[in-house]
Amino acid sequence: MSGKTVLITGATSGLGLATALPLAEQGAEVVTVGRDRTRLPIEAPTTEFVVTTSQERTMPIRKAEAEWKGNLVEGAGRLKLGSGAFEGPYSFKSRLEEGQSATNPEELIGAAHAGCFTMALTAQLSQKGITPNRIYTIARVQLDKIGDAFAITRIELQTEAEISSIDDTTFQAIALDAKQNCPVSKALAGTEIHLTARLVNSR
Amino acid sequence: MSGKTVLITGATSGLGLATALPLAEQGAEVVTVGRDRTRLPIEAPTTEFVVTTSQERTMPIRKAEAEWKGNLVEGAGRLKLGSGAFEGPYSFKSRLEEGQSATNPEELIGAAHAGCFTMALTAQLSQKGITPNRIYTIARVQLDKIGDAFAITRIELQTEAEISSIDDTTFQAIALDAKQNCPVSKALAGTEIHLTARLVNSR
Numbered sequence: 001m002s003g004k005t006v007l008i009t010g011a012t013s014g015l016g017l018a019t020a021l022p023l024a025e026q027g028a029e030v031v032t033v034g035r036d037r038t039r040l041p042i043e044a045p046t047t048e049f050v051v052t053t054s055q056e057r058t059m060p061i062r063k064a065e066a067e068w069k070g071n072l073v074e075g076a077g078r079l080k081l082g083s084g085a086f087e088g089p090y091s092f093k094s095r096l097e098e099g100q101s102a103t104n105p106e107e108l109i110g111a112a113h114a115g116c117f118t119m120a121l122t123a124q125l126s127q128k129g130i131t132p133n134r135i136y137t138i139a140r141v142q143l144d145k146i147g148d149a150f151a152i153t154r155i156e157l158q159t160e161a162e163i164s165s166i167d168d169t170t171f172q173a174i175a176l177d178a179k180q181n182c183p184v185s186k187a188l189a190g191t192e193i194h195l196t197a198r199l200v201n202s203r
Numbered sequence: 204m205s206g207k208t209v210l211i212t213g214a215t216s217g218l219g220l221a222t223a224l225p226l227a228e229q230g231a232e233v234v235t236v237g238r239d240r241t242r243l244p245i246e247a248p249t250t251e252f253v254v255t256t257s258q259e260r261t262m263p264i265r266k267a268e269a270e271w272k273g274n275l276v277e278g279a280g281r282l283k284l285g286s287g288a289f290e291g292p293y294s295f296k297s298r299l300e301e302g303q304s305a306t307n308p309e310e311l312i313g314a315a316h317a318g319c320f321t322m323a324l325t326a327q328l329s330q331k332g333i334t335p336n337r338i339y340t341i342a343r344v345q346l347d348k349i350g351d352a353f354a355i356t357r358i359e360l361q362t363e364a365e366i367s368s369i370d371d372t373t374f375q376a377i378a379l380d381a382k383q384n385c386p387v388s389k390a391l392a393g394t395e396i397h398l399t400a401r402l403v404n405s406r
Contacts, residue, residue, distance in 0.1 A: 059345070059346050059347050060300070060309075060346065061343050061344065061346075062307060062310035062312075062313055062343070062345075062346070063310065063344075064311075064313030064314035064316075064317050064342050064344075065314075065317060065339070065340065065341050065342075066314070066317035066318040066320070066321040066339070066342075067337065067340075068321045068322065068325050068335065068338045069335075069338075070335075071325065071334040071335075072322070072325050072326045072328075073329070075325060075335075077318060077321060079314045081306055081310045081313075081314055082313070083297070083307070084304060085291050086288070086289040086291065086306065088289065090318055092322070095322065096263070100286060101286055101288065102288060103286050103288040103289065104265060104286070104318075105314075105315040105316070105318045105322075105386070105387050106263075106265035107265040107266065107284045107286055108267075108312075108315035108318070109265075109311075109387065109390065110266060110267030110284075111282045111289075111308075112308040112309070112311035112312045112315065113267075113308070114267050114268060114269035114282070115269040115307075115308045117269070118269040118280060119280065119298065119308075122271050122275045122278060123275045125274075125275075126274040126275040126276070131273060131278075132273070132274075132278075133272065134270065134271070135269075135271045136269070137268065137270075138266060138267070138268050139267050139268075140265070140266050141265045141267075142264050143262050143263065143264075143265070144262050149384065150386045151389055151390075152387065152389070152390040181352065183308070183353045183354050183355050184312065186354055187312065187354075187355040187391050188390050188391060190390045
């Protein structure tokens, strides 16, 4: 990254900081924008911090599509991700019965949640200068019938992390924070979220 | 379905009823289990209702997996749906930059939400004996930076329904109900959800 200049907004903490540090370590000139110079972390000596009125970068809006033809039980649906990474069928049967090869909304919620939690955990580790070898997370999403209505009543996140330079107490605290504060966890405020986190090979 | 016997739990309303009625219409003997005989709808004359203590069917628990190797910015992740319908990469870049072909948690939330809303709308129509020709829904999921934290601040559902036998007032009421009460909407209580619903060809 030597000779390159990178502008990062909101780089005094969180994802912004986790992005700034490795780039700076690789020799990039990192120019960051934040609202509070006092939050500049002392461990970022190679980074030049420009403090201005906040002007956050434009965040992408993500799209997905659903189509349905016919009635509930005999009809058929299709789902498509905006990136084009996946398009495929879903149905009443694939949603409520076991052993189906078609997708369903609950496992998509699970993938979003497992993915978001795992990235948030990685972000927090990276912010501390720790690089995980591997993090593996399963999400289990429970659809229940409460009276006559369906509801997602519980999501279980189960994560295993191979990290060579962290103690379990620090790891558990970071994992809990990632569970509570990753964007998908915060959005899923209407359901219970449980976490089991295991450090596989600490030093 | 003639000659077949189908046992349905919780069939006095909602998805249970929407399942029972078309099966009964096709000649199946539908045996249902509910907790309240007084809720038996009068429009289900061919259905034999067995009233017992509630014993709801076992609902599936859906799984998905995430894996991450390396740090936040240079590392790479993979996501996998329990059904096997999709497995593919995701990364810091595919999450925060435009024009990426890899997936990200936000568009997976969008697919789950668009799919769940569309199925809930179909379920309510089917319950009224109305079969939609086609329902098409786009979900737009907005990831924002609030201070130093990321959050999913808004989901926009935009649906178009081709239904030949419904007036717009009834349709709008059903669509609003589906938006408020589909399981994914209820789970996503931590974000704003907006709906635009359009009836494409009413009678």
